[in-house]
Amino acid sequence: MSSVSEVSRRLLTYTSNIIHTFTDKCSQITSQSLLNTYLHSLNYDDAVNFGRDFFGEGNFRAIGIDGSMESDEVLGVLIFYVNASGFQVSFTVGDEISFNWSTLSRNDYLSLSTAIPLWREDVGELNSESADDSFYIERTSSGILFSAMTMTELYIAYRASLMDDAKIIFLDRPLSTSMPVMRRDVRRLLSYPDFPLLHLVDGLTHSDIVLAMMYGPSLWPLPKRDVYLKYVAYKFLLEHGETSPQTLARELELDEEQLKSLRISFKRWNERNNGELFLSLEPYFIPNLERRAFWDRIxxxxxxxxxxxxxxxETHPLRVGDKWLSSLELNAVNLFLLYKLVKECLERRILLIGIAKDTNSSEFTRAVLPYLSERDGASLPLPFRNDRVYLTISSARMNREAPWRTLSYDAVFTTLNYVNGRFKAARGAVPPERHFIRGYYQLRTITTEDGEVRYRSPVFLYDRPIYPPFDNAEIIPLTVEIRNKSREINAFLERGENKVDNLVLYILSLTDVGDVFEEMGHNRLLYLADKDVKRYVKLMKGTLKGVVSSSMNPTIIRERFYIIARRFRELRSLTERSRRR
Structure with a gap:
């Protein structure tokens, strides 16, 4: 066995090696980096002027929402605690945009919490996988807990969007990466012919979930490429009723090969959905018009x-008959809630902003910057593959003054690579574009009297929905290789200075008013919401655990299954503690 000193010497050598690699990467970023071209400083005058157009003039409310979660186990019962709350502050839009921080408060109407008990042995029934694996049990439990917390946050955010004077909603989560995860879970859920969620509402069908996943409440246009073509065609049929194949082909500009492929897709799709989508496919396409009301059932x-x-x-929230709702079903509900939230914000022109702090995303250095530098005929070293790390180091090396933001780009870039002069699907598929827009930002620097920067706040990611009246002018066509086939997508990529994103940077800078270290460069509303929910969920955990324990003890004593109700390690730990006393 190696001595501690020998291990220490080797560790010192290894550490020196990685430090050398790191500093070598840093040296590739110069103060005159081309990256400056793709960063935007705050344009104060434009932000105020556009703020008047976007919000209107008057007094409004900004709301920050965050959630927290904890789990516990008592006598073989898992207890999930979730809580979310919103903090609000008034702001005025006029000759300037100003926040009145004396009005900052917690809004009880924007607060929700729940506690869900579940027998550990029942976790295996929440999915088709084996429950014998403790890792699986923990993973499934975490999935339920996180999905429940997400639902709590989204319900509150939707409730906030209905307030007459609400004009800004901050969420402590990235919207653009939450939605693909939810859609993935819905697709997994739809691989089952039946599931408990369908039995909660009369008339709710498998096909309703399919259509709701793709269309939502008529939110975004779908591209006509590949798998999405059948959804575009079916939406046309729902709107127009019985249609001949030739008419459909003419209206959607389909060639003979595409129409033939569409017929096959319709047939298979209808069979997978128990014949719920079409009454007939020959000689005319006759959709089941009952499906028009799918969103009403959602x-x-x-x-x-x-x-x-x-x-x-009156009933266990996850129990439907003798079955359990899984995290897949909770995330289906979350997806539909997110759709409703975005729709409300678009219609009422509410600025919805998601923030991610410790993201490991890499699309900016993997796809966006390589494309831009090649387009502009320049060379831009990209030594770091993590966007946040790259931008944090670059801002210091370039001595960039805060606040600044990157140019904004379509969330579809998270699924792309730019290699050898062309875009390729990173995972073999490209989701619909023009849903969300992303960008990175840094809000604060602290300098000495001599002007030397002593501290930079972290680089965070923000995202927001695309607001068509203001963003459609920056949609550009891009060719993407998807499974060895070239496809054209129409994605957002900022040219010049986008007015919405400049306003977002201004709003973010106005909410960075913290004096404590961990709040600097962050958001006052989200910071306070975070502190509040963590405090409350700990209070719930301390109080409600006793409720479960006292409810179960009489049964345990009567039935004498104390040994079964506690795991061996828990019993051993109790015994060891009693001996120490």
Missing amino acids: ESLLQVMRNRLFESS
């Missing part, structure tokens, strides 16, 4: 789930 589902999780105490 609305009923959202109401039922809200009552189950946050209002009713």
Whole structure:
């Protein structure tokens, strides 16, 4: 066995090696880096002027929402605690945009919490996988817990969007990466012919979930490429009713090969959905017009789930008959909630901003910057593959004054690589574009009297929905290789200075008013919401654990299954503690 001193010497050598590699990478970034071309400083006058156009003039409310979660186990029962709350502050739009921080407060109307008990042995019934694996049990439990917390945050955010004077909503999560995860879970859920969620609302069908996943409440246009073509065609059929194949081909500008492929897709799709989508496919396409009301049934589902999780105490929130709702089903509800939230914000012109602090995203250095530097005929070294690390080091090396932001780009770039002069699908598929826009930002630098920068706040990521009236002018066509086939997508990529993103940077800088170290460069509303929910969920955990324990003890004593109710390690730990006394 090596001595400690020998291990120490080797560790010192290894550490010196990686430090040398790191400094070598840093040296590739110069103060005159081309990256400066793709960074924007705050344009104060334009932000105020556009703020008047976007919000209108008057007094409004900004709201920050965050959630927290904890789990515990008592006598073989897992307990999930979730809580979310919103903090609000008034702001005025006129000759300038100003926040009145004396009005900062926690809004009880924007607060939700729940606690869900579940027998550890029942975790195996929440999915088709084996429950014998403790890793699986922990993973499934974490999935339920995180999905429930997400639902709590989204319900509050939607409630906030209905307030008459609400004009800004901050969420402590990236919207553009939350939605693909939810859609992935819905696709997994739809691989099952039946699942408990369908039995919560009369008339809710498998095909309703399919259509709701793709269309939502008529939010975004779908591209006509590949798998999305059938959804574009079916939406046309729902709107127009019985249609001949020739008419459909003419209206959607399909060639013979595409129409033939569409017929096959329709047939398979209808079979997978128990014949719920079409009444007939020959000689005319005759859709089942009952499917037009799919979103009405989704609305009923959202109401039922809200009552189950946050209002009713008559039934277990996850129990449907003799089955359990899984995290896949909770995330289906979350997806539909997110759709509703975005729709409300677009219609009422509410600035919805998601913030990610410790992101490991790499699309800016993997796809956006390589494309831009090649387009502009320049060479831009990209020694770091993590966007946040690259931008943090670059801002210091270039001595960039805060606040600044990167140019904004379509969230579809998260699924792309730019290699050898062309875009390629990173994972074999490209989701619909023009849903969300992303960008990185840094809000604060602290300098000495001599002007030397002593501290830079962290680089964070923000995202927001695309606002068509202001963003459509910056949609550009891009050719992407998807499974060895070239496809054209129409994605957002900022040219010049986007007015919405300049306003976002201004709003973010106005909410960076913290004096404590961990709040600098962050957001006052989200910071306070975070502190509040963590405090509250710990209070819940300390109080409600006793409720479960006292409820179970009489049964345990009567049935004498104390040994079964506690795991061996827990019993051993209790025994060892009693001996030490």
